[in-house]
Amino acid sequence: MIRSERLKWAAFLAPALAVYAVFLIYPVVQSGVLSFSSWAGPGRPSIPVGLDNYRELFGDPIFWRALRNTVVLLVVSVFVQLPIGLGLALIVTSARRARRLWRGVFFIPTLMSTVAVAILWRFVYSPDYGIINGFLRGVGLEDLAQGWLGQTSTALFAVIGANVWQWAPFYMIIYVAALVGLDPEVYEAAALDGADGWQKFWHITLPLLRPVLFTTAILSLAGSIKAFDLVYIMTDGGPSNSTELLATYMFRQGFTNYRLGYASTIAMVMFLITFVLTVVVLLRSNRREAVEKARG
Amino acid sequence: MNGHLADHERDKGVEHMKAHRFLAVAAAAAMAVTLAACGTSGPGSSDGGQTLNLWYLSDNPTVPDAAKRFEAANPGWKVNLTDTPNDQYKTKLRVGLGTANGPDVFFNWGGSDLIEYKKSNLIVSVDDLMEQKKLADVFGPAVLQQGQVDGTQYALATAVEASMVWYNKEIFDKLGLSAPTTWEQFLDVIAKTKAGGYTPIAMANASQWPGSQWWSELVALSCGPDFWATLGTADPKIRLDDPCVVDAHQKLVDLVKAGAFNKGFNGLDYDKGESRQLFWSGKAAMNHMGNWTLTSAKEEAPEMMSKMDFFTVPAWSGAKGTSDMMTGGLAPMYSVAATSKSPDKAKELLYYLVNEDSAKDITKLGRVPVYKGTEITDPLVKKVSDAITAAPALAPWPDHVLEPEWTTEMLQDTQSLFGLSLSPQEAAAKMQAKYEQVHK
The missing domain is CATH 3.40.190.10 (Periplasmic binding protein-like II)
Structure with a gap:
């Protein structure tokens, strides 16, 4: 009986596992192997180079720059983008009328394709024709008008701004779903105890949202580390590597320089960072849940 | 972003750009998968040796006509045309060249790429074609030299750019x-x-x-x-x-x-x-x-x-x-892949891409042909051509x-x-x- 149950599980799991193994696990393993070799592409020999790629990587200033930029993006994503998403969610759920309309309006950026978002924001930032410089000129702040994407001092934050604009509404929708599902009785009880709006948010909403906050944090972490498309289209990592991310640098090394081994080394570092961060966040959230359960 | 010569291709507009950015995004997202599955991008390989695969850049609408002229002169032979925008082409060629599904004749940028292809045994010499069609008479030495590796001809060009x-x-x-x-x-x-x-x-x-x-x-x-x-x-x-x-x-x-x-x-x-x-x-x-x-x-x-x-x-x-x-430099340049099952016919096709008719066609696009004696009617194109010819060095x-x-x-x-x-x-x-x- 038990054995046939197990066979059934296996039979149902096998197809998904097979796809997962072929398209996810195998490539990761192969990238791992490649990261210890030098390879210029199909038809060319793959030469084992031991730890050379890793040695070069840790002495490569552009890698560190890309890592730093990725960390900046990650921090902004988690500590600015998620709160904005939560704020939008609170505004939308507390709206007196036309809640659906507001939800739809705010959600539009996330529905747009990344290419469209990137091109739209390139127009917004355009030095000659852009709305930002147009506004600044219009209100007499002409001196502040600049080539936002064209100078190293502003390009990274310009790109991150567009990224926040695109993805904050995505998290808004997740938070809206969670907020709608919260038990109204808890709020009624709090109201009877005389809690004001801020206290309700701080002592009820946030703790109840914790599992969702962790999930969105993980999504946001992983999304930042593999962020590529928006930056690739808006600046291609430039000018002068000022918006280079780990993923754009990997692409440059792999598909512009044809150093597929070195690119795999960058990919492995990205994989490790994502893996470690995800495990840490998951463990923390599990431990907290366990602690809270024990407390009753 | 190597290959300036073909970069003007991008003028074609946002359409192409979108397409190739999407491909690039997909390529990066699934980089490891791409690497594992290389060589699946080409058209079906030839059956019975009666088909030739030609890969070229989409900025050159004169290629299909050249292929038609080849087909007319070689009954029973068919050319499979695959045109690709610039940056996308680079990746495609990188993973496709040297595989069974790769091209017989393909566009390339010459120079260091050509040396690399030669080193990896991915291309064949076209010295015999030079001999057979007396091409040394119709292309200047400087033009020929850009398609050579160690004195052997591996690529021929239709036009020059500066x-x-x-x-x-x-x-x-x-x-x-x-x-x-x-x-x-x-x-x-x-x-x-x-x-x-x-x-x-x-x-x-x-x-x-x-x-x-x-x-x-x-x-x-x-x-x-x-x-x-x-x-x-x-x-x-x-x-x-x-x-x-x-x-x-x-x-x-x-x-x-x-x-x-x-x-x-x-x-x-x-x-x-x-x-x-x-x-x-x-x-x-x-x-x-x-x-x-x-x-x-x-x-x-x-x-x-x-x-x-x-x-x-x-x-x-x-x-x-x-x-x-x-x-x-020269662009477009074409070479014959070492994997071609019919290298002689492939060379014949290459000839049709760089011959007098193709030179005339490409002139109409406003580009400067390298085939000697091609007539240029547009005065500005003529002026560019004269300046390049008169330049003490390119x-x-x-x-x-x-x-x-x-x-x-x-x-x-x-x-x-x-x-x-x-x-x-x-x-x-x-x-x-x-x-x-x-x-x-």
Whole structure:
């Protein structure tokens, strides 16, 4: 009986596992192997180079720059983008009328394709024709008008701004779903105890949202580390590597320089960072849940 | 971004760009998968040896006609055409060449790529085709030489390209200016157009190669036409941190400091026409770009055909080169893949891509044919052709001499020079360091 149950599980799991193994696990393993070799592409020999790629990587200033930029993006994503998403969610759920309309309006950026978002924001930032410089000129702040994407001092934050604009509404929708599902009785009880709006948010909403906050944090972490498309289209990592991310640098090394081994080394570092961060966040959230359960 | 020659392809508009960006995004997202599954992108392989696969760049609509002429002359043979936009093509060729599904005849950029193909045994010599069709008589030695590796012919070209400064004649007339022939005059023209309320030179350098064209020309002017001759060899005569390179960098920085370019140019995209718009609309007086500007003008701003003219970047005292030398190379070039099951027929097809008929066709696009004696009717195309023919030297694009990895460094450093975030000396030192790293 038990054995046939197990066979059934296996039979149902096998197809998904097979796809997962072929398209996810195998490539990761192969990238791992490649990261210890030098390879210029199909038809060319793959030469084992031991730890050379890793040695070069840790002495490569552009890698560190890309890592730093990725960390900046990650921090902004988690500590600015998620709160904005939560704020939008609170505004939308507390709206007196036309809640659906507001939800739809705010959600539009996330529905747009990344290419469209990137091109739209390139127009917004355009030095000659852009709305930002147009506004600044219009209100007499002409001196502040600049080539936002064209100078190293502003390009990274310009790109991150567009990224926040695109993805904050995505998290808004997740938070809206969670907020709608919260038990109204808890709020009624709090109201009877005389809690004001801020206290309700701080002592009820946030703790109840914790599992969702962790999930969105993980999504946001992983999304930042593999962020590529928006930056690739808006600046291609430039000018002068000022918006280079780990993923754009990997692409440059792999598909512009044809150093597929070195690119795999960058990919492995990205994989490790994502893996470690995800495990840490998951463990923390599990431990907290366990602690809270024990407390009753 | 190597392969300047074909970059004008991108003028075709946002459509292509979107398509190739999407592909690039997909490629990166699934990089490991792509690597594992390489060689699945080509069309079906030939059955019975009666089909040939031809891969070419989508910027050249004359290719299908050439293929038809080949088919008409070779009954029973069919050509499978696969056209791809520029950047996408590079990746496609990288994973497809040398596989069973790869091309028989394919477009390439010659230079360092060709040497690499030869080293990896991916291409076959076309010396026998040269002999058979007496091609040494119809292509000049300089043209043939760019398709050779160690004296053996591996590629043949249809057209030649070079970069120059295009200017708006109406603006120059209005300000009483004429095309400069010395560096001082050039700076004067920049100052006067700026004073006249124009952007002196339109520039869009987010993708870095437009800036690298300046770099290539200024370095070739500063160090002389022989600069590149030995750089690709084991024993370079002039180093990349030579004072002549630093001097060229200084000239570049001088242009930026003189306010020669529009604001924020390092973030603007040539692919999206952000520099051409300024030039076409008359906001900018000049535009430094390849002769494919003619092809762009025909498509985007036909009225400019009668309003513009060009001059070559002038030399300064102390420069080893002269004002009439140019920087450029051949494109399109074609080679025969070593995996072709019918190499003789593939060579025949290659011949149809570069012969007199194809030369005539490509001239109509505003490009400059290399087949001797091809008639050119458009006066501006004729003028470009004459300038290239008369040039005492045609220095190659640097990415055609050196490796992609070094090219990336040069592109980044040049962009930093333009952004004034690297000094002339620092940029030269970085380029030399990367050169040594790649050549160790």
